[in-house]
Amino acid sequence: MNHYNANLINHLVSGFGIVLSVIETNNTYDEILGEKIDRFEYKSIVNKAGMVSSGNAIKFLTEKVSEISVHILLQPHYLPKNGFITFASTANNLREIEFLENLVSKNEKSIKRINISEWISSQSKVKVKDDFNLFHVLKSGILEQFTKKAEIRISSLHQSYNYIVFFVQALYSLKALPRDYKFVIANDHSPKPVAFTKVAQYLGLETIYIQHAEVTENFPALDFDWALLRNYHSRNVYTKLSPNNTKTKMVVVNRVLEPKSIIDVRESLRELVNARSCNIVIYLSSVFCKSSVERLFNKLICTEGVDSVYIKLHPSTKDLNFFESLNIPVVNEHVLYQHIAICGNSSVAVELLKKGNLVFNYFRLDNILSDYYGFVKQGITFELNEADLGRKFWMSVDLENFNNECWSLYDPSVLTPQNVIERLKVPLITSIFFSEELHVIMRDFSFDRDIFAFTERFIHLCRTSQCRYDDFYLIKRLETHFSERNPLLSYLFKFADLTRIESVFEFWLNIKLIEWTGSVPSQEDLVLHIEYVKNYELSRVSRKALGWMESKLFDVLVRHSHPENLLFFLKNVRILKVPSLGINKKIAYVNYVKLHSDFEKGLHEFYNPRRASLSILEKLKFKTQAGFAADDSVNFDNFKDAERLFIQALPTVKDEFLDSVSVFYDKIKSRACFIDVKYSEEQRQKFISLVIAKLQDRKGFSFIRLSDGEGFIFHNEHSSFDSSDSKNRQRHWWGTELPKAVEDDLRTDLINSVKNADVLGVPSVYRFIRDHSDKSVSLKQNLQGRGLLTVLDGVTRIDSDSILYSDDKLNIAVLNNIAIIEQLASYAKKVIIINSGSLEAMNTAFGNSFEFVHIQIPTHFKTATNSKYKYTNKPLPFVYKTIERKLSKECVPGSLVLVGAGVAGKSFMDIAKKHNSVGLDLGSAMDQYIGGEIHSLF
Numbered sequence: 001m002n003h004y005n006a007n008l009i010n011h012l013v014s015g016f017g018i019v020l021s022v023i024e025t026n027n028t029y030d031e032i033l034g035e036k037i038d039r040f041e042y043k044s045i046v047n048k049a050g051m052v053s054s055g056n057a058i059k060f061l062t063e064k065v066s067e068i069s070v071h072i073l074l075q076p077h078y079l080p081k082n083g084f085i086t087f088a089s090t091a092n093n094l095r096e097i098e099f100l101e102n103l104v105s106k107n108e109k110s111i112k113r114i115n116i117s118e119w120i121s122s123q124s125k126v127k128v129k130d131d132f133n134l135f136h137v138l139k140s141g142i143l144e145q146f147t148k149k150a151e152i153r154i155s156s157l158h159q160s161y162n163y164i165v166f167f168v169q170a171l172y173s174l175k176a177l178p179r180d181y182k183f184v185i186a187n188d189h190s191p192k193p194v195a196f197t198k199v200a201q202y203l204g205l206e207t208i209y210i211q212h213a214e215v216t217e218n219f220p221a222l223d224f225d226w227a228l229l230r231n232y233h234s235r236n237v238y239t240k241l242s243p244n245n246t247k248t249k250m251v252v253v254n255r256v257l258e259p260k261s262i263i264d265v266r267e268s269l270r271e272l273v274n275a276r277s278c279n280i281v282i283y284l285s286s287v288f289c290k291s292s293v294e295r296l297f298n299k300l301i302c303t304e305g306v307d308s309v310y311i312k313l314h315p316s317t318k319d320l321n322f323f324e325s326l327n328i329p330v331v332n333e334h335v336l337y338q339h340i341a342i343c344g345n346s347s348v349a350v351e352l353l354k355k356g357n358l359v360f361n362y363f364r365l366d367n368i369l370s371d372y373y374g375f376v377k378q379g380i381t382f383e384l385n386e387a388d389l390g391r392k393f394w395m396s397v398d399l400e401n402f403n404n405e406c407w408s409l410y411d412p413s414v415l416t417p418q419n420v421i422e423r424l425k426v427p428l429i430t431s432i433f434f435s436e437e438l439h440v441i442m443r444d445f446s447f448d449r450d451i452f453a454f455t456e457r458f459i460h461l462c463r464t465s466q467c468r469y470d471d472f473y474l475i476k477r478l479e480t481h482f483s484e485r486n487p488l489l490s491y492l493f494k495f496a497d498l499t500r501i502e503s504v505f506e507f508w509l510n511i512k513l514i515e516w517t518g519s520v521p522s523q524e525d526l527v528l529h530i531e532y533v534k535n536y537e538l539s540r541v542s543r544k545a546l547g548w549m550e551s552k553l554f555d556v557l558v559r560h561s562h563p564e565n566l567l568f569f570l571k572n573v574r575i576l577k578v579p580s581l582g583i584n585k586k587i588a589y590v591n592y593v594k595l596h597s598d599f600e601k602g603l604h605e606f607y608n609p610r611r612a613s614l615s616i617l618e619k620l621k622f623k624t625q626a627g628f629a630a631d632d633s634v635n636f637d638n639f640k641d642a643e644r645l646f647i648q649a650l651p652t653v654k655d656e657f658l659d660s661v662s663v664f665y666d667k668i669k670s671r672a673c674f675i676d677v678k679y680s681e682e683q684r685q686k687f688i689s690l691v692i693a694k695l696q697d698r699k700g701f702s703f704i705r706l707s708d709g710e711g712f713i714f715h716n717e718h719s720s721f722d723s724s725d726s727k728n729r730q731r732h733w734w735g736t737e738l739p740k741a742v743e744d745d746l747r748t749d750l751i752n753s754v755k756n757a758d759v760l761g762v763p764s765v766y767r768f769i770r771d772h773s774d775k776s777v778s779l780k781q782n783l784q785g786r787g788l789l790t791v792l793d794g795v796t797r798i799d800s801d802s803i804l805y806s807d808d809k810l811n812i813a814v815l816n817n818i819a820i821i822e823q824l825a826s827y828a829k830k831v832i833i834i835n836s837g838s839l840e841a842m843n844t845a846f847g848n849s850f851e852f853v854h855i856q857i858p859t860h861f862k863t864a865t866n867s868k869y870k871y872t873n874k875p876l877p878f879v880y881k882t883i884e885r886k887l888s889k890e891c892v893p894g895s896l897v898l899v900g901a902g903v904a905g906k907s908f909m910d911i912a913k914k915h916n917s918v919g920l921d922l923g924s925a926m927d928q929y930i931g932g933e934i935h936s937l938f
Helices: 007-024 029-037 054-066 091-105 132-146 154-174 191-202 232-241 265-273 290-301 321-325 348-354 404-410 417-425 428-433 435-453 455-463 471-483 489-495 504-517 523-535 543-560 563-572 583-595 597-604 616-626 639-649 651-671 681-697 708-714 723-734 740-755 765-771 783-798 818-826 839-846 880-890 907-914 924-929
Strands: 051-053 069-074 083-086 112-115 120-127 151-153 182-185 206-210 226-229 249-252 278-283 306-312 340-343 358-361 701-705 759-762 804-807 830-835 853-856 895-899 918-921
Touching: 007 132, 007 151, 007 154, 007 191, 029 154, 051 054, 051 154, 054 132, 054 151, 054 154, 069 154, 091 112, 091 206, 091 428, 132 154, 151 154, 154 191, 182 191, 191 206, 226 232, 226 428, 232 249, 232 404, 232 417, 249 417, 265 358, 278 290, 278 348, 290 306, 340 348, 348 358, 348 404, 417 435, 428 435, 435 455, 435 471, 435 489, 455 489, 455 504, 471 504, 471 543, 489 504, 504 523, 504 543, 523 543, 523 563, 543 563, 543 583, 563 597, 583 597, 583 616, 616 639, 616 765, 639 651, 639 765, 651 765, 651 783, 651 804, 681 701, 681 818, 681 918, 701 740, 701 907, 708 723, 708 740, 708 783, 723 783, 740 783, 740 907, 759 783, 765 783, 818 895, 830 839, 830 880, 839 853, 853 880, 880 907, 895 907, 907 918
Parallel strands: 083 112, 083 182, 182 206, 206 226, 226 249, 278 306, 278 340, 340 358, 701 759, 701 918, 759 804, 830 853, 830 895, 895 918
Antiparallel strands: 051 151, 069 120
């Protein structure tokens, strides 16, 4: 005989309340169930009002319970160690479970689902009447639940019985499960998932709820250990439903697995409102009014400006006869293009808005209570009435009525303090399954919350010595965010102030503002930072923090400082020694000394390469990066000589270099015309002459540079530059990861543009010499190295005999000279410049040299705050096709098109070529012309 404790009744009754809460607040629920409740056994017990008395309900359910017999679900023989239990049978629920798995995998952990809906049923059945104790529990639960009300609806009775059946099945099927498993569910109110959840709780399993759709106050309160919610609006709703709930830990997690294709939803809505024509998709609920669908469709297809009308069905709708009989087109997949969306009462409106679609609610589409979710009342969707049909209703929308504050509650990506805090909680989800890491995760969360959500208060605490984090932890955590290119950092830079520094946090902000965004400090600003470092209290605990600050300040001073200030700094450092710095920093110092020869003697006191003991590789680096020859041992005549010296100097990478780099250059042989352009005047003049000839002949020509970042173009599942590298670069350039459709289109266009180029600038041995030191063990040891190798491999695959090759730094060797640009412009029919420079910066750079047409593009994310550039909310990958069209209209044969647009702008050179113009990829040379101050220090 099975024994059950008293808690089982409590869990049973609790589940009744949850299942019935949604039914009892929806007067149309009987219609939703439709044929399912059109049964004789129900009709025989309803009263004239269509309701069932509590007495009849109790009698009916008690009799039915005694007849219940269910198949036990057989759990698998093997249960994985990092497994979790779930019940997910619908596409929507399975999507949420997959989302959780992906979320955990981002933290380099793995969890595996054990899905009850996939378990095999036993051949035999168990009968409730044979289990007296269980029958007693069920009967007691029924009495407790249904004596609360005088009468209930048929739909409540029907769903209550279903719930009981599944509760019995769950109780028998789950009782052998290990108690340390987590139970995950993505539906909190339907009978079957509720039944399995309640049994899981009875058995002592920790429960996790993943919200799969929007909620209202008609939904049940949360009764889980964890709840992963879709947005802050849902959090507010659940808090209101159960204000004293201390059991459930809520975390808001953006459910959109694909990154957003828009930054500000209103920009996309404005494009649709102003459109003379549009495409419309009607989104139906699971229950819809056929006559209303037919009438709406017929009205829309006759409306001027409506190019197409499609129906998108609810996933549960399988019967297409109605639509086929009326020739109404149905789409099965998600609609990726921007469109007008018309919904009844459906939570899908939020997901459609996130993708930049203008959403209307036409409440006649279904029999659900008008504005059930409150989207129209809250000002994020617009009501469509009968009077609006037959005209361009979308053009009459006033976006001033769009409530952006309410929208921020639905879209977790909008940077409000509450959304930032919730976003930072996401790593805590991993600790649900791997609790041993909770301490570290909680510390990181607390720090991230403090700096991103309460920045001003955090700065105040730092200034008053009340910061609870040690300085080196603070630096390490900030550097982690920086290396991952966390877009939230752009928000922090608003608090940087180069004229004030009273804490390590402010020091980090200011240094990164200079280093990353190109902000130029005054000499007074630099002295302020030198004084802060000079007076920083040194102890055993603070030594690492001081060492980091001295090293970073050295970089900034070598780029921006007057020699007197650099000397003052070097005389007062306590940890930094120039001879002990990395080789690239020493080279930067030597180049600095060359620029300030009047101070050479004083600067050489701290480091002089002539007195230093240098390895072969260091001599080679000084030769190629600083033009300093320590002796004759590293002399070379061309890049092939330099290759031999490099693998001799760094034998640890010899095999990689021969297999990945030398093999490429062996293939292109005589077409490597401009690899030594930095050292060869002949090659420089040959390239200039080639460009002039194309301009004179009015023939198309394309020069495209490919450096480490262009690994983005060629990466695949087998490349050194992997998807995580690609996403890192996307965040670095554009402040977001691209949706797959946008990325695929962009990369296809870029590959075609590279294939069609006349001259490709590619990584040569000189780049590998620059990037490596005697400590290097692999060419793939960092993101940049992986990008370089992926570029060479990718170019090998698309190479043709018509392509010539240069060093990827040809832009600096040749095109970083205004006299040469002026010379080329003199042969051009027209000069077109494509970059993100501000009008003032462009006029300063080129206004006195020649007339030009400026096509302005969005700047990179990192330079969003730099006054020399123009920032917009839409990054270039989302608008590059518009720029291509503008360029096509401006181009005339013989135009000179100068481009500084990053990876996403490589296609502009190809557009120029197709219009018999010359497209030149200036890259970072363009930044130097407009004074962006973001070029590499090394």
